[in-house]
Amino acid sequence: MPTQWDPDTPIYIQLYQQVLSRILDGYIIEGEALPSVRKVAAEYQLNPITISKAYQMLQDENIVEKQRGKGLFVNHGVQDIILNRERESFLTSQWPKIVEQINRLKLSTDDLLQPIEEAK
Amino acid sequence: MPTQWDPDTPIYIQLYQQVLSRILDGYIIEGEALPSVRKVAAEYQLNPITISKAYQMLQDENIVEKQRGKGLFVNHGVQDIILNRERESFLTSQWPKIVEQINRLKLSTDDLLQPIEEAK
DNA sequence: TTAAGTGTATTGGTGGTATATAACACTATA
DNA sequence: TATAGTGTTATATACCACCAATACACTTAA
Numbered sequence: 001m002p003t004q005w006d007p008d009t010p011i012y013i014q015l016y017q018q019v020l021s022r023i024l025d026g027y028i029i030e031g032e033a034l035p036s037v038r039k040v041a042a043e044y045q046l047n048p049i050t051i052s053k054a055y056q057m058l059q060d061e062n063i064v065e066k067q068r069g070k071g072l073f074v075n076h077g078v079q080d081i082i083l084n085r086e087r088e089s090f091l092t093s094q095w096p097k098i099v100e101q102i103n104r105l106k107l108s109t110d111d112l113l114q115p116i117e118e119a120k
Numbered sequence: 121m122p123t124q125w126d127p128d129t130p131i132y133i134q135l136y137q138q139v140l141s142r143i144l145d146g147y148i149i150e151g152e153a154l155p156s157v158r159k160v161a162a163e164y165q166l167n168p169i170t171i172s173k174a175y176q177m178l179q180d181e182n183i184v185e186k187q188r189g190k191g192l193f194v195n196h197g198v199q200d201i202i203l204n205r206e207r208e209s210f211l212t213s214q215w216p217k218i219v220e221q222i223n224r225l226k227l228s229t230d231d232l233l234q235p236i237e238e239a240k
Numbered sequence: 241t242t243a244a245g246t247g248t249a250t251t252g253g254t255g256g257t258a259t260a261t262a263a264c265a266c267t268a269t270a
Numbered sequence: 271t272a273t274a275g276t277g278t279t280a281t282a283t284a285c286c287a288c289c290a291a292t293a294c295a296c297t298t299a300a
Contacts (some may be wrong), residue, residue, distance in 0.1 A: 008275025010287075010288065010289090011288085011289080012288085021224075024224070025224070029148075033246095036245075036246065036247085037246080037247060037248090038245085038246085040248095040283085046289085047288075047289060047290045047291075048247085048248090048290095049248075049249090049290075049291090050288085050289060051247095051270080052247060052248060053288095053289090055247080056247090056248085066246090066247070066296065067246085067297090068246075068247080068248060068294090068295085068296055069245075069246050069247085069296045070245090070247095070296095070297065070298080071245090071246055071247080071300065073244090083225065083288090086225055087225050087231075088228065089221075090170075090221060090225060091231060091235060092235075093229070094218075095232065095235060096235060096239075097235055098218060099235075102210075104144070104145070105148070105202075105203065105206055105207050105210060107210070107211070108209065109300090111207075111211060112211075112215065115211060115212075115215060115216060115219075116219055119216075120217060130256080130257060130258085131257085132257085132258090133259075133300085138269085138290090148289080154288090156276065156277085157276080157277060158275085158276085158277095166259090167258065167259050167260075168277090169258080169259080169260095169278090169279090170257085170258065170264085171281095172278065173257095173275080176277095180294095186276090186277070186278075187267090187292095188265080188266050188267070188276075189265085189266040189267030189268070189275075189276050189277080190266090190267065190268080190276060190277095191275090191276055191277075192276090192277075196281090219276065223261095
């Protein structure tokens with residue numbers, strides 16, 4: 001599914017973001033286990049440690065919890081937390097820069113809406 | 121002016137982007153010379169090679185041209201070229217991802233416009 | 241108990257970034 | 271002709287992020 005990796009972003013970061021996305025979009029359910037480090041490693045032809053590093057970030061943020069010998073389980077209530085966190089982050093740190101960029105490039109609403117209409 | 125450097129982006133990349141921005145915004149004029157490698161190095165406490173690396177990128181893209189012994193001069197017509205290039209890049213590679221993100225986070229137009237209104 | 245399944249700590253290689261230092265080739269000016 | 275100003279190249283050094291190979295500690299189930 002992750003056709004290819006973006007060479008400008010560390011793989012473990014992309015894995016981390018992918019898990020967040022899948023929780024957010026409901027493909028990974030609260031209370032269930034993440035696919036094991038070795039499974040993902042085999043599927044994507046990666047070193048288990050690389051996946052472990054992504055999973056470690058999720059543990060540090062209390063998104064998942066480790067059950068020794070069993071795997072990593074998604075905590076309850078996390079979907080909402082992620083949604084709010086991403087919204088907050090987008091609105092405060094990304095969106096202002098985007099607006100500034102739009103103004104700097106003197107882009108019209110037509111320029112911005114056209115690609116959206118075409119995608120429909 | 122560049123209060124501080126973003127630790128997540130190479131300095132020479134930030135220098136390169138800064139020059140592009142200043143040309144775009146009219147602070148650096150076509151036909152004029154860029155500040156010399158050594159001046160910038162002294163001002164920002166950097167190694168001359170670091171500045172040279174940024175300037176090399178600008179030469180590779182024909183933004184500036186070298187006059188041996190004199191310095192690097194901004195080519196004519198470059199302001200428009202940069203504007204079009206940035207617009208193109210923004211609309212095709214950044215904006216679609218932004219729109220997708222907005223949809224994914226189910227952000228309303230109110231959420232997006234509020235910070236803009238507040239800034240006025 | 242044994243085998244297979246969890247995650248992870250250690251170690252080492254590779255490549256990118258930036259520095260320090262020096263030298264080169266050229267031009268403009270006093 | 272000196273001198274000081276351009277950008278550039280070369281070498282060595284240091285540091286850190288990324289990733290792989292290996293080995294370890296633990297749990298579960300046959």
